[in-house]
Amino acid sequence: MSIMTTPPPTTCYDLIVLGSGAGGLATAVTAAYFGLKVVVLEKAEVVGGTSAWSGGWLWVPGNPLAQQAGIQETIAEPLAYLSSQLGLAADNPKIRRFLEVAPAMVEFFQTHTAVRFIDGNQIPDFYPVAGSARGGRSVCAAAFDGRELGAAIKDLRPPLSVISLAGMGIASGQDLRHFYQASRSLASAYYVLKRLGKHAWDLLRYQRSMQLVNGNALVARLLKSALDQGVEYHTQVQVLELVKHGERISGVKITAQGQTQILFAKQAVVLATGGFPHDLARQAQWFRPENGRQHYSAAPNTNTGDGIQFAEQLGAQLSNFVQAGAWSPVSLVPTRRGELLHFPHLIDRAKPGIIAVLPNGQRFVSEADSYHEFMTQLFKATPAAQEPYCWLIADHRAQRRWGLGWAKPFPFPLYPYLKSGYLKRANSLQDLAAQCGIDANQLTATLKTFNADALQGRDNQFQRGESPYNRIQGDPEHTPNPCLAPLTQAPFYAVKLVAGSLGTFAGITTNENAQVLNSKQQIIEGLFAVGNDMASIFQGHYPSGGITLGPAMTFGYVIGCTLANQALTPSS
Structure with a gap:
C-alpha cells in the first residue's frame, strides 16, 4: 500500500521504520515475514535512499552462493583480514555477529522473498594483505523487471542520472563490458542495441527504465518483497519527533500534507534515514580539517542526519571515527x-x-x-x-x-x-x-x-x-x-x-542486536538503528566493496528476527 500525500490511516503498528533504503526495507520485510505489522515512513518523494543509487553489492563472507561454488571459509579468515585493517578494533561483538549472521541473511532473502543475488566470486577485497580473499565474499542484486512492481514502480527512486544512460542503469561486470566493447565487437554491439531498444520502449510506455540493475534492482526487489508481506509504506512524510512512554520509545509524531498525527509502535522504532551526508553542521563538527571545508556527496540530498539527530535528543551515544565519511x-x-x-x-x-x-x-x-x-x-x-x-x-x-x-x-x-x-x-x-x-x-x-x-x-x-x-x-x-x-x-x-x-560512517552507537545505546552504554528501549544511521561496525575503515549494504541488510534482518523472537541462524 502506498499513500504519497496523506498520513497513514492506521495509528498503531508493531514496528515503525524511518527510511526506505536497503537497511530499512530489509528490517521491514523480515519483521513482516514473521508476522509483525510494519510501516515504512520515507521523507522523500521516492523510495530507496542511497541504496537505490548504489552498485547493489554486499560484502558477505561465507555467503551461500560462494559455498555453492566450492568456496569455503570460516569466519576466522575474514576476521584475520579485518584485523589487518582495523587492528584491535576488529575484536568487536558487532563484527562477529555480522560475520555469523550475514550468510543466513542472504539465505533468508533468497528463500523467502523476491530478493535474488548473483555471486561476486571473482571480486577481491580492496587490500592484498593477510586474510584477504580474491573472491567469494560478495553478492550483488540480480537484475529485476520493474514491471513486477506494478503501480509501485512510480515510487522507486530512478537511477542516478549522471551515471545512467538516459535513465537506464548499467550493471558492473559483463553488462558494462558489452557497452565498452560495442564499437569493437558485433556481439557486444547487438547486445547494446537490444538494451537501448528495450529502454526506448520503456521510456515511451512507462516513462522510465524497467531494466533495473545494481542498487536500483536491490531496492525494487526489497520493495516487491515488502508489498508481498503486507508492509505499508508512505512517502513525503516528515517525522517531527520520537514519542516516549516512560523510558520506552513508543512511536513517532509526523506531518504529511499539512496534517500532524502520532503513530504508535507496540515494539519498536527503527532509525534508517541514511546518515548525515548532507548535514552541514555535523560535517563541520565531525569531519577532520584536512578533509576540506567543501564536501560533495553522491547520496540523495534528503539524507540530512534526521535519525542521528533524533537519537542524540534522546541521549544516545554517538560514535565518530578518524574517517567519518565513505x-x-x-x-x-x-x-x-x-x-x-x-x-x-x-x-x-x-x-x-x-x-x-x-x-x-x-x-x-x-x-x-x-x-x-x-x-x-x-x-x-x-x-x-x-x-x-x-x-x-x-x-x-x-x-x-x-x-x-x-x-x-x-x-x-x-x-x-x-x-x-x-x-x-x-x-x-x-x-x-x-x-x-x-x-x-x-x-x-x-x-x-x-x-x-x-x-x-x-x-x-x-x-x-x-x-x-x-x-x-x-x-x-x-x-x-x-x-x-x-x-x-x-x-x-x-x-x-x-x-x-558515498555516505557516512559515523553515527549512532548500537549493540550487536542494533539496539541504540545511551551514554552509559544502556539500551534505549524500543529504539534500533540500521544502515548509515548506525555507526559503521568497521569504524571508519573501508576494507572491501559492499561493507555498507552488507551490514545494513544483515542488521535489518537481525532486528526483524529479534523483535519476532526468531533464531538468527538455522543452527542457533
Whole structure:
C-alpha cells in the first residue's frame, strides 16, 4: 500500500521504520515475514535512499552462493583480514555477529522473498594483505523487471542520472563490458542495441527504465518483497519527533500534507534515514580539517542526519571515527538549471591511459586503488588550508575508449561536455596544464616517467595494477598490465575531482542486536538503528566493496528476527 500525500490511516503498528533504503526495507520485510505489522515512513518523494543509487553489492563472507561454488571459509579468515585493517578494533561483538549472521541473511532473502543475488566470486577485497580473499565474499542484486512492481514502480527512486544512460542503469561486470566493447565487437554491439531498444520502449510506455540493475534492482526487489508481506509504506512524510512512554520509545509524531498525527509502535522504532551526508553542521563538527571545508556527496540530498539527530535528543551515544565519511572522488556536473550534480568516479580511474595528478603536476596514489583509499591519499597529499582536489587526465585514445567521468566514450560527442566547461581539452600537455592551473613542467615530467614505465607494464612509483583489486578494475584484454597504458595521443583531456562521499560512517552507537545505546552504554528501549544511521561496525575503515549494504541488510534482518523472537541462524 502506498499513500504519497496523506498520513497513514492506521495509528498503531508493531514496528515503525524511518527510511526506505536497503537497511530499512530489509528490517521491514523480515519483521513482516514473521508476522509483525510494519510501516515504512520515507521523507522523500521516492523510495530507496542511497541504496537505490548504489552498485547493489554486499560484502558477505561465507555467503551461500560462494559455498555453492566450492568456496569455503570460516569466519576466522575474514576476521584475520579485518584485523589487518582495523587492528584491535576488529575484536568487536558487532563484527562477529555480522560475520555469523550475514550468510543466513542472504539465505533468508533468497528463500523467502523476491530478493535474488548473483555471486561476486571473482571480486577481491580492496587490500592484498593477510586474510584477504580474491573472491567469494560478495553478492550483488540480480537484475529485476520493474514491471513486477506494478503501480509501485512510480515510487522507486530512478537511477542516478549522471551515471545512467538516459535513465537506464548499467550493471558492473559483463553488462558494462558489452557497452565498452560495442564499437569493437558485433556481439557486444547487438547486445547494446537490444538494451537501448528495450529502454526506448520503456521510456515511451512507462516513462522510465524497467531494466533495473545494481542498487536500483536491490531496492525494487526489497520493495516487491515488502508489498508481498503486507508492509505499508508512505512517502513525503516528515517525522517531527520520537514519542516516549516512560523510558520506552513508543512511536513517532509526523506531518504529511499539512496534517500532524502520532503513530504508535507496540515494539519498536527503527532509525534508517541514511546518515548525515548532507548535514552541514555535523560535517563541520565531525569531519577532520584536512578533509576540506567543501564536501560533495553522491547520496540523495534528503539524507540530512534526521535519525542521528533524533537519537542524540534522546541521549544516545554517538560514535565518530578518524574517517567519518565513505570517501569517493566526485566531479561536478553542471546542469541547465544551474545546479551541480555529483558524479562518483568509481571505475574510470583504473583504466589504461588515465592518470590523476595534483595541481603541482605530481601523482599521489595508484589510481586503480579503491575510491576511499584514493581520497585518503588525496587528503594526505593536499597542503594544509588548501581544498583537496586533483585532475583526472586521459589521452584521446583512452577518453574515447573509456570515457572520463560524465564525459562518455565514443560514439557520444564531446561537444556538450566541452561547452559546459566540465571537460578540458588541449592539443598539448602544456596547454592542458595552463587551462587547469597545473604545473606544466612537472606534469610533463610526470607523464614522461609514467609513460616509460607503462610501456613496460609497470608502475614503479605506486605499483598500479599489481594487486588483485587493481587488476579487476582495469581492462582484462590489455597487456601486460590491465591498468597501464602511456598517454601519448593528442588531444589530451582533464576533469577536476573534488572531495565527495558515498555516505557516512559515523553515527549512532548500537549493540550487536542494533539496539541504540545511551551514554552509559544502556539500551534505549524500543529504539534500533540500521544502515548509515548506525555507526559503521568497521569504524571508519573501508576494507572491501559492499561493507555498507552488507551490514545494513544483515542488521535489518537481525532486528526483524529479534523483535519476532526468531533464531538468527538455522543452527542457533
